[in-house]
Amino acid sequence: MGPLRAFAAAILSLAAAALPAAAQTPATESIQIGLSTDAISITAGFSGADLTIFGSLENPDPLVARQGRYDVIVVLEGPARPVVVRRKDRVLGVWINLESETFENVPVSYSVATTRPLQDITEPNSYKQLSLGASNLYMQPAEPSDSPMTIEEFTSALRERKAATGLYSENVGGVQFLSQNLFRATVRLAPNIPVGTHKARAFLFKSGMFVKESSAQLEIRKSGFEQSIFRVAHDYSFLYGVFAVSLAMLTGWLGRIVFRKD
Amino acid sequence: MGIYLPIAEISVNVFVLLAMGAAVGFLSGMFGVGGGFLITPLLIFYNIPPAIAVATGANQVIASSFSGALSHFKRGTLDFKLGGVLLAGGIVGSTAGIYVFALLRRLGQLDLFISLLYVALLGTVGGLMLVESVNALRASRSGAAPVLKKSGQHNWIHRLPFKMRFRASKLFVSVIPVLGLGAAIGFLSSIMGVGGGFIMVPALIYLLKVPTNVVIGTSLFQIIFTSAYTTLVHATTNQTVDVILAFLLMAGGVAGAQYGAKAGQRLRGEQLRALLALLVLAVAIRLAIDLFVTPPNRYSLAGLT
Numbered sequence: 260m261g262p263l264r265a266f267a268a269a270i271l272s273l274a275a276a277a278l279p280a281a282a283q284t285p286a287t288e289s290i291q292i293g294l295s296t297d298a299i300s301i302t303a304g305f306s307g308a309d310l311t312i313f314g315s316l317e318n319p320d321p322l323v324a325r326q327g328r329y330d331v332i333v334v335l336e337g338p339a340r341p342v343v344v345r346r347k348d349r350v351l352g353v354w355i356n357l358e359s360e361t362f363e364n365v366p367v368s369y370s371v372a373t374t375r376p377l378q379d380i381t382e383p384n385s386y387k388q389l390s391l392g393a394s395n396l397y398m399q400p401a402e403p404s405d406s407p408m409t410i411e412e413f414t415s416a417l418r419e420r421k422a423a424t425g426l427y428s429e430n431v432g433g434v435q436f437l438s439q440n441l442f443r444a445t446v447r448l449a450p451n452i453p454v455g456t457h458k459a460r461a462f463l464f465k466s467g468m469f470v471k472e473s474s475a476q477l478e479i480r481k482s483g484f485e486q487s488i489f490r491v492a493h494d495y496s497f498l499y500g501v502f503a504v505s506l507a508m509l510t511g512w513l514g515r516i517v518f519r520k521d
Numbered sequence: 522m523g524i525y526l527p528i529a530e531i532s533v534n535v536f537v538l539l540a541m542g543a544a545v546g547f548l549s550g551m552f553g554v555g556g557g558f559l560i561t562p563l564l565i566f567y568n569i570p571p572a573i574a575v576a577t578g579a580n581q582v583i584a585s586s587f588s589g590a591l592s593h594f595k596r597g598t599l600d601f602k603l604g605g606v607l608l609a610g611g612i613v614g615s616t617a618g619i620y621v622f623a624l625l626r627r628l629g630q631l632d633l634f635i636s637l638l639y640v641a642l643l644g645t646v647g648g649l650m651l652v653e654s655v656n657a658l659r660a661s662r663s664g665a666a667p668v669l670k671k672s673g674q675h676n677w678i679h680r681l682p683f684k685m686r687f688r689a690s691k692l693f694v695s696v697i698p699v700l701g702l703g704a705a706i707g708f709l710s711s712i713m714g715v716g717g718g719f720i721m722v723p724a725l726i727y728l729l730k731v732p733t734n735v736v737i738g739t740s741l742f743q744i745i746f747t748s749a750y751t752t753l754v755h756a757t758t759n760q761t762v763d764v765i766l767a768f769l770l771m772a773g774g775v776a777g778a779q780y781g782a783k784a785g786q787r788l789r790g791e792q793l794r795a796l797l798a799l800l801v802l803a804v805a806i807r808l809a810i811d812l813f814v815t816p817p818n819r820y821s822l823a824g825l826t
Contacts, residue, residue: 340824342822346819356633413820488527488765492764504753507583508587511591514584518775
């Protein structure tokens with residue numbers, strides 16, 4: 260029930276720093292992120308939390324770093340699943356689900372943390388190329404033959420609904436440099452975060468140019484009594500049904516004995 | 522005190538659910554109905570997804586009808602043969618209902634269909650009951666003796682073939698309407714999460730002319746097994762039965778039912794029926810309003826099922 264205490268610890272690449280600086284060509288920057296654990300468990304009453312991911316820059320140019328021209332974007336992306344988006348329309352006064360559009364491989368969750376507002380970091384085009392940011396995620400329609408207008412409408416409705424439920428979030432200023440090398444990213448985990456394999460990715464930009472990407476995997480599991488029930492209901496559904504029926508009969512019988520008034 | 526429902530996947534207040542169960546149990550004890558038709562809409566008003574409200578409602582109905590059927594069994598006011606034939610129909614109807622349920626869910630029309638069925642059925646039953654009980658109240662006030670239909674009269678139903686003798690009910694009737702009635706109730710049970718007593722009881726009395734003393738026991742007997750079957754199939758095909766939710770409702774329900782039954786003995790039949798009719802109509806109107814009010818968001822997301 261308590262706040263999530265999953266911290267991803269730093270992998271401080273001291274080794275990289277200790278490399279002989281004698282390399283003639285200026286070493287290119289790269290980025291590393293590390294998670295202290297590859298799996299976290301949340302209980303059923305989970306009400307959302309912040310996940311902190313530490314990371315480091317390797318071979319940063321001290322001048323660029325001082326001028327603050329390094330930018331980092333960290334994304335925690337949930338497993339991809341198909342989604343049906345439905346639209347209600349009024350028929351004879353009654354609101355009915357009429358039109359729908361199915362999208363394949365939509366990330367269930369998508370939390371972004373950045374050093375600065377996205378539009379200040381780089382060009383919209385490079386976001387598109389990297390498929391970075393909730394608004395640049397490509398949602399693959401199951402029926403690409405539908406009119407582009409419809410697809411566009413349902414795609415934006417999908418993003419809007421995901422943002423409204425907190426599954427797609429953006430934390431501007433969520434990445435902070437602790438030193439020239441070390442940074443800390445805080446991404447939001449929504450209360451309804453899906454279980455499964457999540458992918459943490461970090462993107463490094465230097466003066467608006469994309470430099471390098473690094474990723475790590477994180478398994479999110481639910482634990483606790485309620486989750487056991489959920490698992491039994493899905494894995495042993497027939498036995499679960501038998502149990503539900505027996506429980507009802509037992510309650511009915513006991514209730515009669517305990518509360519009998521006749 | 523909050524509790525997380527594992528299947529509905531939302532947090533709810535334990536006391537709200539216990540109170541809901543107790544209130545419906547009280548009413549069901551008072552009026553001699555199962556209460557499924559009140560539980561499911563109440564759960565929907567409480568933001569439980571309709572698919573889960575229906576399946577869990579069916580589960581809850583087992584508890585209340587089991588406890589009711591036990592006392593009828595002890596008094597011997599239960600026709601097992603009639604109940605068995607009704608049940609055979611019920612299994613068929615319930616299976617069809619589950620299939621339709623899964624289909625509608627896939628099409629995204631389940632919530633709408635459940636609401637429409639409730640509005641239509643509760644509106645009709647509530648309206649008829651209200652008219653009947655108001656007439657009865659008027660008649661008793663003006664002092665006129667209530668006009669009773671002759672129960673021995675035969676109608677078209679009694680001319681159908683495949684007759685069968687039901688000794689406990691002193692009945693010799695075709696199995697077709699009995700099976701049909703069972704199937705209709707089974708269908709409603711799986712789509713609406715109701716026991717169906719509020720349709721079964723009048724149908725047995727007025728259509729099949731079953732003696733009133735065995736009607737409730739027999740109807741409860743059939744409802745136990747139809748809703749048990751419905752619960753089982755919902756659990757296996759749709760995974761929509763939430764035991765935690767069902768248990769809280771049952772616990773409140775069985776307690777409330779015993780007190781309700783006692784309170785019911787102090788009220789007169791017509792008044793009781795008029796009150797129930799008003800309640801049923803209120804639920805129907807509330808559900809109807811939701812159909813017409815502009816939703817806060819026109820778009821909704823769903824996984825592929």
